[in-house]
Amino acid sequence: MTGARKQIRAIRTCWHLVRHPLARHQAPLSKAQDRPPGMGEGCSRRVFLMASGILLLAAAVRVGFWASRKPYWFADSSMYLEASLVLEPPWDRPLGYPAFISLAASVTDSLDSVVLAQHLLALLSAAMLFRIARRRLGMSPPASLLLLVAVALSPRSVLYAQYILSETVFSFLVIAFLVVISAGGPPTVRRVALAGTLLAATASVRLVGLSLVPLGVAWVLLRKARTRLFVAYLLTFGLPLVSYCGLYQAKHGEFSLASFDGWSLFGLVSRFFDCGALRESPTKSILCKHPRIYAEGRSGDFFMWSGDSPAWDLANKVGGPVRANAELRSVSWQTIAAFPGAYLAAVAEEIAQFAGNLDSPPGSERFYWF
Numbered sequence: 001m002t003g004a005r006k007q008i009r010a011i012r013t014c015w016h017l018v019r020h021p022l023a024r025h026q027a028p029l030s031k032a033q034d035r036p037p038g039m040g041e042g043c044s045r046r047v048f049l050m051a052s053g054i055l056l057l058a059a060a061v062r063v064g065f066w067a068s069r070k071p072y073w074f075a076d077s078s079m080y081l082e083a084s085l086v087l088e089p090p091w092d093r094p095l096g097y098p099a100f101i102s103l104a105a106s107v108t109d110s111l112d113s114v115v116l117a118q119h120l121l122a123l124l125s126a127a128m129l130f131r132i133a134r135r136r137l138g139m140s141p142p143a144s145l146l147l148l149v150a151v152a153l154s155p156r157s158v159l160y161a162q163y164i165l166s167e168t169v170f171s172f173l174v175i176a177f178l179v180v181i182s183a184g185g186p187p188t189v190r191r192v193a194l195a196g197t198l199l200a201a202t203a204s205v206r207l208v209g210l211s212l213v214p215l216g217v218a219w220v221l222l223r224k225a226r227t228r229l230f231v232a233y234l235l236t237f238g239l240p241l242v243s244y245c246g247l248y249q250a251k252h253g254e255f256s257l258a259s260f261d262g263w264s265l266f267g268l269v270s271r272f273f274d275c276g277a278l279r280e281s282p283t284k285s286i287l288c289k290h291p292r293i294y295a296e297g298r299s300g301d302f303f304m305w306s307g308d309s310p311a312w313d314l315a316n317k318v319g320g321p322v323r324a325n326a327e328l329r330s331v332s333w334q335t336i337a338a339f340p341g342a343y344l345a346a347v348a349e350e351i352a353q354f355a356g357n358l359d360s361p362p363g364s365e366r367f368y369w370f
Contacts, residue, residue, distance in 0.1 A: 220233050
């Protein structure tokens with residue numbers, strides 16, 4: 001009878017937290033006085049069971065979606081697939097995601113296993129975010145469960161996992177890195193090495209993952225870790241990336257992870273590009289052969305990918321897109337220096353476009369706008 005009463009008290013406590021989610025954030029209660037009975041282990045067990053049920057439901061939805069559809073395709077999917085077949089560094093992006101495709105596709109010798117693996121990673125990402133919300137951010141059970149539902153059953157997440165695109169894998173690696181560095185306790189050699197390895201893997205999928213390097217360094221230094229831990233962190237993320245740069249140099253002649261920063265920057269500044277702002281050079285004569293093309297309102301994608309773009313005319317004349325990258329970077333910075341206000345406006349416009357395209361229909365260019 002006593003056990004049944006404890007169970008009833010635990011259920012009442014969980015229901016109390018559902019009805020009053022801010023109760024968790026109120027001042028701590030004394031052990032003997034106002035703490036609701038059953039607030040500890042019993043409620044935690046029920047929250048765990050509810051989270052498990054949500055994940056099982058999300059798994060069922062994703063498996064049904066995966067079984068009823070072929071892998072979704074986008075323009076970048078072809079580039080990833082070609083790189084996965086030869087496993088050589090592409091000129092414009094790292095090899096991490098093509099390597100993932102090659103590994104996952106080897107299970108069934110088809111892309112179906114790639115998509116299924118991405119759905120699994122999406123579920124693991126949702127579970128890790130739930131863990132961070134509960135243990136590190138101190139969110140109440142209702143709020144953390146609502147977050148789990150929003151992530152695990154998000155239509156956009158389900159759709160992205162069905163695409164042959166790097167978003168799902170990259171998100172999983174970023175969240176895993178955050179879980180490692182946000183765990184309680186001082187850094188250990190194992191945790192530091194795992195964090196460095198995850199960081200290297202993240203950057204090998206998308207170069208923007210390098211933006212996490214300062215966060216990892218701050219985590220090690222602020223915890224006053226010993227020198228050997230800091231060295232372990234640097235080695236575990238630095239050695240793989242340096243080794244890949246050597247592989248990239250052997251293939252493309254440049255010590256780098258990729259050679260696309262100049263191209264992407266040129267695509268951005270193309271909307272306010274002015275040949276009069278450039279220094280006289282052979283590059284200017286090629287890019288400005290038809291200056292009116294920059295006033296026609298073409299998208300940045302045209303200047304980065306179209307064979308009719310002046311940038312590709314430059315690439316054909318200087319020996320390929322890798323060599324053209326440095327030239328495009330130079331003229332882009334000259335343009336930014338001449339029109340800093342236009343550059344800031346262009347960045348703000350892109351951010352606004354991204355925020356406004358979250359409800360775009362799947363398969364459209366706006367759906368994958370970034």
